[in-house]
Amino acid sequence: MGSSSMKIIPDTIDFDAYLNKSEHSAHVKSASEYTSSIIDLFNIETVDVTPTLPWSKTFSNVRLRPGEVSIWHGINGHGKSLLQGFVDLSLMQQGEKVCIASFEMKPVRTLARMCRQAAGCEEPSTRFINGFGNWTDGKLWMYDQQGTVTPDRVRGVLAYCHAELGITHFVIDSLMKCGIRGDDYNRQKDFIDELTAFARDTGMHIHLVAHSRKGDDETKPPGKMDVKGASEITDQVDNIFNVWRNKRKEAELRKPESNQSKEILDQPDQLILVDKQRNGEWEGTIALWFDRASFQYRAHSREVVLDFGVPF
């Protein structure tokens, strides 16, 4: 990741100038303008080229469609950001342009984790890191700002990324760092409203990382009503991905082999519970296996390294 190839969006840009630019599109259309889209919808099996998650077993069930807002929520440390980075690699491989606004982690750390995932091993070679930097060119941008920003700043950056960079997938990590108090449910609701309107108007897919309320028992996945913040958040977004790490299995693996339960060891390491998919029919659970060395999430316990096609 030489600094020459890492695309950082500087904070000196006048983001406010971009704020209202997306609001001029004509919203009233003749119904017949939708005819070809309706035909596409009925022929979805053959024409669905919208982006997928990285695992082929999910292709017919889940899509990351243009113009949607997805929420990725989970308990602290359950892999929300790591999983998001993995999904982003796959999106880039599929030709999407991604921008990550990580208010909780420095770009270099986020990128180093993604590079490890792309390499499929614990310590990528310098040659691979350079190759990764070149591969991300034109595909990946980082908004370099740690700590809290304002909702207006987030909207400004989104508008800039749409107008100037043609970003198709924007990751906000996380909602808690967008300058809205945790108990200010009205502002949270308004903010999500603005994000969904922006996504709809521009076709950008917005991924919003959020925390879930920690229940008494971390060994059970939280429900969709456990997203931290206003209850309207789950009503407004299009997709809800509930990210849960199987800590019970990790604890089991730490026991002496003779005391380990086969039933628990056979369980997956990670689940994504798809609790809502407004424009898809499927809701259910995606089971994944975590490779500690590479940070890759795999579809089966014995699956080999996932290759994102990074030339090096």
Ligand SMILES: Nc1ncnc2c1ncn2[C@@H]1O[C@H](COP(=O)(O)OP(=O)(O)OP(=O)(O)O)[C@@H](O)[C@H]1O
């Ligand atoms: N399924 C898993 N099994 C074991 N370890 C995991 C798993 N998923 C993630 N981890 C580990 O947990 C760490 C934390 O992951 P990550 O930063 O993505 O969590 P997060 O949910 O975004 O946390 P936070 O809410 O604090 O931002 C990773 O560095 C990784 O080592």
